[in-house]
Amino acid sequence: MFEAKISQGSVLKKLVEALKELVTEGNIDVSPSGMSLQAMDSSHVCLVSLVLRDDGFDHFRCDRNMPMGIHFANFSKILKCAGNDDAITLKAEDNADQLTLMFESSNQDRISDFDLKLMSIESEHLGIPDQDYSAEIKMPASEYQRIVRDLTSIGDTVLISATKEGIKFSTSGDVGTANVTLRHNTTSEKQEEHTIIDLKEPVALTFALRYLKNFSNATALAPQVKLSLTKDLPIVVEYQVGELGNIRFYLAPKIDD
């Protein structure tokens, strides 16, 4: 059987809110080492990879590896019934066709349970190699959200260029043009306000803004976001989910015709 308890249930709520616009359905794979998900959006342009480690949960037990086919809009409907301060326990029997979610209020005076129907989903699994990137940029998640939101109102695609001057986001459209440059900045006493640019070589890539904006639905999960760029490869937009794991979004670059 599978059983996982997370006392900070709001994390699970935020994770599903981060995913549900991008991914309709997917297999959450459970194993003794934790929970993971790999899923593409419907146009197969981007990939989301979620890893939640067993030791990040308050309790975790999984006797047998199994995929749990989840419809994320339905998962979200049930998680919306959990209070923000509730503890959430997930339970499933081996080869079950449903996932039980139990919500406990923080003073344990209210307990509710819901069953989510599971689906059988055929999915391909992609091997994502660990690699060095030409540029890695850490910035406040709220800053990333602001940039992609602002630029989406101006254009459809963004040129992201990382140089020793900083990281520049450029777009253009019917309205005109826009450029936002962030410089390396570690002056704040608060680490989450730092912008850290780790540049091995200059790189410039073009991406569809609507996906980058969609990734910012994960903003509530982490104070910082990390962007990783290498020529001709997908950008990685990564949010650390506390001690629990991380969520990474991969988006293929636009290539000139």
Added chain:
Amino acid sequence: GGKQRSISAFFKQT
């Protein structure tokens, strides 16, 4: 503008 390739073109199936 520009072409948009499928994300799966960048990674190997396992």
